[in-house]
């Protein structure tokens with residue numbers, strides 16, 4: 162007997178219709194929240210929540226990033242060849258503080274933690290930056306085959322500024338001619354998809370170079386489907 166051919170349903174993992182539903186659900190929730198502010202743009206959906214994290218939470222996250230960062234600095238800098246010169250680390254997912262912070266982001270946005278990648282901490286020293294990029298996956302790239310079946314496309318990005326560098330380090334959205342200045346404890350969220358449920362080119366953004374001081378952030382990327390990398394951490 163010949164084996165049946167397994168049909169992979171590509172649409173299951175990258176459904177613009179499901180993305181549109183997800184966008185609607187999240188934007189409805191954020192629009193209804195009294196402390197969430199919509200950053201008006203006809204070209205992309207961006208929201209902020211001032212003072213989302215307390216000073217104590219910002220401090221403990223900075224400590225975690227610092228504790229983790231020492232041995233890997235040089236390696237990270239060489240590896241990224243100028244494109245992303247910040248140091249980044251996956252925070253410890255079984256830490257109760259991390260779980261509480263992750264939950265607070267998920268609750269605010271109405272998204273499931275199982276659909277997000279592990280929270281990332283980032284530190285930028287003077288001169289470090291993350292050049293223009295999209296957070297969504299480019300579906301023509303080789304890596305997409307793997308990502309497609311492991312969580313699929315990145316839907317929303319959530320980022321919290323843990324401090325305020327003395328100069329530089331804004332998050333710039335060149336297509337929107339807009340930049341977000343770091344504010345301690347502020348949560349910035351945006352939809353990486355457009356109104357058609359497909360990647361929105363206008364979400365191009367950069368972490369601009371830090372001119373003076375140090376910048377610390379955490380980032381959380383949500384996926385359309387369940388992400389399985391969490392169980393391997």
Ligand SMILES: O=C(O)CCC(=O)C(=O)O
Nearest residue numbers: 291296331332367368380
């Ligand atoms: O550092 C920033 O302001 C942006 C970071 C970013 O784009 C990312 O982590 O994907």
Ligand SMILES: [Fe+2]
Nearest residue numbers: 294295296366
């Ligand atoms: Fe990004």
